[in-house]
Ligand code: MF3
Ligand code: CO
């Protein structure tokens with residue numbers, strides 16, 4: 468329940484307060500409960516008429532195209548050689564220097580592929596076209612697109628493309644991107660025996676095409692990802708990462724997805740430890756130099772709850788409101804973290 472803001476007796480400031488700070492008007496109420504909405508309405512006019520909230524219809528499943536061929540010379544992970552999923556989950560102990568060196572190369576390759584796909588995001592482009600770009604760029608680097616044939620049922624494409632209210636694991640298909648959409652592209656490559664995993668959310672048609680709520684969601688999600696990464700150091704615990712992320716997301720009025728987590732990674736795609744993006748009290752494991760894992764929070768405008776499509780992969784928000792995500796892969800160092808998925 469909210470009531471309308473009281474009449475302002477002082478003019479709005481040039482820089483808006485944070486959501487939970489007192490409103491500039493002196494009412495004593497939190498900004499988000501007072502003049503925030505009307506200020507955003509004014510910045511709409513200043514921004515040239517961008518809407519406050521999105522109006523796109525719900526995302527629907529499209530047609531998934533045929534499997535893409537991977538050249539014979541490229542080394543496949545075990546699950547793509549018909550050996551099934553790993554019998555035992557890698558416990559996520561610190562990695563040796565040689566493994567970390569190879570993960571630097573795989574992480575950089577994944578970041579390069581992600582950037583190439585990002586340049587291809589535009590109105591009128593299908594998500595399958597983004598998969599084609601990723602496939603070409605991945606095999607050009609001598610790498611295997613890790614999602615292809617991963618899991619159960621086997622994932623049918625080489626990347627994930629998650630549009631608007633799709634939280635994660637959207638399958639590239641005949642869906643046509645439109646100006647004002649947001650799309651997360653998640654790239655994982657298998658190179659020299661290890662995986663490199665990174666993702667980012669892009670604005671279709673540029674940020675200017677997006678509504679203000681989606682712009683804020685994407686900004687806060689990027690910031691939350693980095694707050695999680697900045698919590699990484701030897702002696703900190705896994706739960707400290709999630710606490711930093713959750714605090715930032717909730718201060719902006721957004722929610723944190725609980726059903727999907729970051730993960731240890733090296734020779735196995737998904738290893739221990741699970742990296743929760745909220746404060747999980749049982750996540751007491753200490754971080755040690757040489758541990759390698761991802762931080763990949765999914766942040767929602769509305770409810771944190773997820774619903775799965777019939778394809779057994781695509782996860783969408785229960786309320787149809789938008790979701791954004793960023794992902795980096797890192798190694799714990801002696802005094803913090805080295806991010807392995809930067810350009
Ligand atoms: N790249 C995703 C992650 O960050 C996993 C995708 S698995 C897939 O963990 F099979 F859906 F591709
Ligand atoms: Co990941």
Ligand code: CO
Pocket residue numbers: 653654655664665666794
């Ligand atoms: Co990923």
